[in-house]
Amino acid sequence: MNDYILLPETSVKTVCESDVVVGGGGIAGISAALAAARNGAKVLLVEKGCLLGGLATLGLIAIYLPLCDGLGHQVSFGIAEELLKLSIRHFAEGEYPDAWIGNGREEERKAVRYKVQFNPHMFALEAESLLQAEGVKILYDTKICQAVVKENRITHLIIENKGGRQAISAKSFVDATGDAEICYLAGEETKEFEKKNVLANWYYFFSKGKIDLERLGFAEMSDDEVLNAENDETVESGEQISDIKYGGVDGEEISQMLCDGHAQMLKKILAKRQNDPTYVPVTSPTMPQLRMIRRIVGKYTMDRQEANKDFDTGIGCIGHWRKKGPVYAIPFETLYGNKIQNLITAGRCISVTDDMWDITRVIPACAVTGEAAGTAAAMSSNFSASDISSLREMLKKQGVKLTIHEVNIKEYI
Structure with missing residues (x-):
């Protein structure tokens, strides 16, 4: 309209x-x-x-x-x-x-x-x-x-x-x-x-007596990756959880990004719980992870x-x-x-x-x-x-x- x-x-x-x-x-x-x-x-x-x-x-x-x-x-x-x-x-x-x-x-x-x-x-x-x-x-x-x-x-x-x-x-x-x-x-x-931005939805989880950070989607590089990098390529680290990219200046698009991230988070949690029933989310991001x-x-x-x-x-x-x-x-x-x-x-x-x-x-x-x-x-x-x-x-x-x-x-x- x-x-x-x-x-x-x-x-x-x-x-x-x-x-x-x-x-x-x-x-x-x-x-x-x-x-x-x-x-x-x-x-x-x-x-x-x-x-x-x-x-x-x-x-x-x-x-x-x-x-x-x-x-x-x-x-x-x-x-x-x-x-x-x-x-x-x-x-x-x-x-x-x-x-x-x-x-x-x-x-x-x-x-x-x-x-x-x-x-x-x-x-x-x-x-x-x-x-x-x-x-x-x-x-x-x-x-x-x-x-x-x-x-x-x-x-x-x-x-x-x-x-x-x-x-x-x-x-x-x-x-x-x-x-x-x-x-x-x-x-x-x-x-x-x-x-534009790839999808990410980092969250905290509890498993086997401790709380940790799940870097779901785009992740910053580890020390080993950084220290051994010899070129300027801005490659993304971590698993790719979606082919869709997001600009971040449209309300409907941002809402869809959040829903997409939540869906991937739920998928990850259910998959983890198949082998580890103690695995539960503790907290999820309260803003879109747009870089x-x-x-x-x-x-x-x-x-x-x-x-x-x-x-x-x-x-x-x-x-x-x-x-x-x-x-x-x-x-x-x-x-x-x-x-x-x-x-x-x-x-x-x-x-x-x-x-x-x-x-x-x-x-x-x-x-x-x-x-x-x-x-x-x-x-x-x-x-x-x-x-x-x-x-x-x-x-x-x-x-x-x-x-x-x-x-x-x-x-x-």
Whole structure:
């Protein structure tokens, strides 16, 4: 049907005025809110779910991928490392990086990536406690519906929750939604992921006296696979449970993806129970496990071929989680676009090519770009005119290493 209805105009009350509004409470949003608050900003974080962490917690993708290059060098620092340690404050579920956290020798670090499997529920609770301690206001169960734009600036976001439709305002806005939702609503140029997403439905199960994570469908690569990879192919790991791929910007399609995932989960559980009657599900994801959806078309679009290249505007470094060796220094211009002055992105919606997207969508990159975006948002409300030198100095004070030279990787200098 193509019928349209005309709704009556209504007034919307502004319920919150902040210095910085962060849209999305995943790892990028947590990092951005944390950085902005620590730099003196009044911060509101808007999250459509009911826990922080996004895919890492609500999506049960509970793998904190590497902060290193696979050759024994740490490349991501600052909040990226702080959150890894926070995720296992009480215990780790697997792949504990003792060689890194326990100050192991360089040879020991070459043998294992600086990564960990964490408990998503504990991580979400600890992240909430941390943000509240820093004065961040969190608005859960709230959908961002519209952006009000005047003279190339967002003045308000229209939100909806149990209190109805309301408006929130800020000087600066951080889009950490994972699908560039604020960018799209504000009229900033965006691009969808052309290859789309394979089906996955990770879940926790109980069997024979213990709880474990079932990585059903698409899975991140193991240490052995990563350390032995010699090419840049972004091959998918794990069993393929469907030939269908999903874009992630259509409500009916997302609903179908969730139903498809649930059906595969039930099939897996029933098959497991034939040989193990103790096998039962414990929890399932409460958001679709979509990795790459939509991103900003930024001032600069970074490509996978720019490995081991420094930028004068670099705001932090990440490794290649699928392969040992490459290091990427991310330029600030990948975080903002060409239209909306006071809007900056972080995490899965920064400006990168499709090939690079698979590298920057994971937790370390989300934390690195989130810290940079939040710091910038606390310092400026016009990102194309930001004082990049001052921003970089502030990030350095926060423990971030901005360039490949700074991480002292002699092989690349």
